[in-house]
Amino acid sequence: MYQWDFGILWSYRWLFLNGLGVTVGFTVVIVVLGLVFGLFGAFGSLSRFKAVRLLALTFIEAFRCTPILVQLIWFYYALPILAGVEMTPITASALALSLYGGSFYSEIIRGGIISIDKGQSEAGAALGMTPGQSMRRIVLPQAIKRMIPALMNQSIIQFKNTSLVSVLAVPDLVYQSQVAAHDSYRPLETYTAVAVAYAAILIPLTIIVRRGEKRLAVSE
Amino acid sequence: MSETSKIEIRSLRKSFGSNEVLKNINLDVPKGGVVALIGPSGSGKSTLLRCINLLVTPDGGSVRVGDTRFQFGEGAKLPDVKTLARFRATTGMVFQHFNLFPHMTTLQNVMEGPVTVRRMAKADAEKLARAQLAKVGLAEKADQYPATLSGGQKQRVAIARALAMEPDVMLFDEATSALDPELVGEVLSVIQQLASEGMTMVIVTHEIAFAREVADRLIFMRDGVVVEEGPARQVIDNPKESATRAFLSHFHRTGALPPANAAS
Numbered sequence: 001m002y003q004w005d006f007g008i009l010w011s012y013r014w015l016f017l018n019g020l021g022v023t024v025g026f027t028v029v030i031v032v033l034g035l036v037f038g039l040f041g042a043f044g045s046l047s048r049f050k051a052v053r054l055l056a057l058t059f060i061e062a063f064r065c066t067p068i069l070v071q072l073i074w075f076y077y078a079l080p081i082l083a084g085v086e087m088t089p090i091t092a093s094a095l096a097l098s099l100y101g102g103s104f105y106s107e108i109i110r111g112g113i114i115s116i117d118k119g120q121s122e123a124g125a126a127l128g129m130t131p132g133q134s135m136r137r138i139v140l141p142q143a144i145k146r147m148i149p150a151l152m153n154q155s156i157i158q159f160k161n162t163s164l165v166s167v168l169a170v171p172d173l174v175y176q177s178q179v180a181a182h183d184s185y186r187p188l189e190t191y192t193a194v195a196v197a198y199a200a201i202l203i204p205l206t207i208i209v210r211r212g213e214k215r216l217a218v219s220e
Numbered sequence: 221m222s223e224t225s226k227i228e229i230r231s232l233r234k235s236f237g238s239n240e241v242l243k244n245i246n247l248d249v250p251k252g253g254v255v256a257l258i259g260p261s262g263s264g265k266s267t268l269l270r271c272i273n274l275l276v277t278p279d280g281g282s283v284r285v286g287d288t289r290f291q292f293g294e295g296a297k298l299p300d301v302k303t304l305a306r307f308r309a310t311t312g313m314v315f316q317h318f319n320l321f322p323h324m325t326t327l328q329n330v331m332e333g334p335v336t337v338r339r340m341a342k343a344d345a346e347k348l349a350r351a352q353l354a355k356v357g358l359a360e361k362a363d364q365y366p367a368t369l370s371g372g373q374k375q376r377v378a379i380a381r382a383l384a385m386e387p388d389v390m391l392f393d394e395a396t397s398a399l400d401p402e403l404v405g406e407v408l409s410v411i412q413q414l415a416s417e418g419m420t421m422v423i424v425t426h427e428i429a430f431a432r433e434v435a436d437r438l439i440f441m442r443d444g445v446v447v448e449e450g451p452a453r454q455v456i457d458n459p460k461e462s463a464t465r466a467f468l469s470h471f472h473r474t475g476a477l478p479p480a481n482a483a484s
Contacts, residue, residue, distance in 0.1 A: 117319075119319035120319060120321065122315070122319060123313075123320075123321070123378075125275060125308060126308055126313035126382070127308070127309065127333040127336075127337055127382075127385060128305050128333065128385065129333075129336060130302060130305045133336055138321055138332075142321075142323050
């Protein structure tokens with residue numbers, strides 16, 4: 001029978017906290033950047049111009065349909081060779097994860113916009129609104145309400161996806177725990193603690209999302 | 221007639237794919253005139269109405285409302301979004317399914333056009349909106365959301381919303397078709413009141429008795445063409461064309477309007 005000894009992890013507490021800080025900070029960056037890419041992707045895919053639509057759809061499908069691990073490695077190792085852009089591991093992984101998340105955000109935002117009845121934008125147009133005005137005043141306020149739960153879910157997935165940046169030696173929680181595991185010869189305790197740390201952050205978040213969903217359902 | 225007409229439509233054509241919905245339509249509505257468009261579903265009457273404020277872009281012909289004229293077809297450039305928006309601001313439209321903005325209160329719905337499109341100060345827009353709501357008998361519903369209103373109330377708010385733009389022309393697209401029978405009267409009486417105030421209107425409707433009562437002229441359409449046109453009473457009481465007779469035989473053509481019993 002294996003003898004658990006979590007006490008041994010205490011001496012690595014600063015390492016873990018450091019890693020957790022990087023993971024959380026990284027998530028904030030890739031969620032914000034991802035939403036920006038998502039907005040461009042969504043509006044691009046709904047554009048009146050075919051070339052813009054095609055460009056947006058290419059971006060969305062390219063990132064949605066390839067594994068994030070491959071993208072991370074490709075951005076760090078292949079892009080410098082192809083484009084001559086040298087990137088730090090942090091920049092490469094922030095870019096890859098933001099674009100990957102952005103492709104999913106795009107589809108959520110696009111879906112939210114097209115789920116609004118066409119009569120709504122028609123009513124806006126009939127009042128004399130430009131397409132931009134009716135998007136801002138009529139369609140988006142209703143669409144955003146519908147998007148929020150899905151956007152939150154995708155952001156939770158993004159939080160977990162940050163664990164992959166350890167392959168590029170970005171010192172996130174997983175990377176630091178690898179260091180701790182090698183050093184202490186206690187991988188079981190280390191990775192159990194890491195799993196608990198992720199869950200401890202995400203479970204309260206999911207509860208908040210679920211409450212939010214209920215409140216939105218009531219106000220519909 | 222075309223000298224004084226408010227709306228003038230010439231040789232209008234529209235196809236959706238291979239389906240020709242409007243075939244060479246001409247229409248004149250004088251200032252203060254009320255024209256009712258009737259016909260079976262698929263006859264093109266709603267499309268014609270939507271061509272008047274260019275929610276549907278015609279393939280050919282011309283549309284003029286007031287002093288603004290648009291030409292469509294070969295060689296004609298399509299109007300840009302700003303021109304279109306400015307043009308539509310001068311016509312009010314009421315839809316079959318109300319299309320109220322569910323995230324705004326009744327008052328905000330009516331204020332939206334004046335504030336966003338006409339750039340009116342909030343306080344002035346509110347005064348105007350409250351006046352329009354009072355006009356349709358819903359002053360006390362100002363702070364409620366559309367979801368809490370009955371169908372008839374929703375449609376009256378939609379009329380107030382269109383009126384708040386102070387349009388020259390009102391277009392009604394089967395405004396009572398989605399309503400329970402007992403709620404039709406309250407909406408029709410609002411439209412009737414507008415007619416008596418001299419509003420220029422084009423009304424797509426299945427309420428034949430109402431059309432007979434309120435409209436000056438009646439146009440019967442079928443398969444994208446105008447089959448018969450004339451003074452409303454004359455066409456309804458003595459239709460000349462057999463297609464018109466066949467269509468009208470499905471309706472009670474005379475009699476009192478449905479009562480506007482529930483005032484709010």
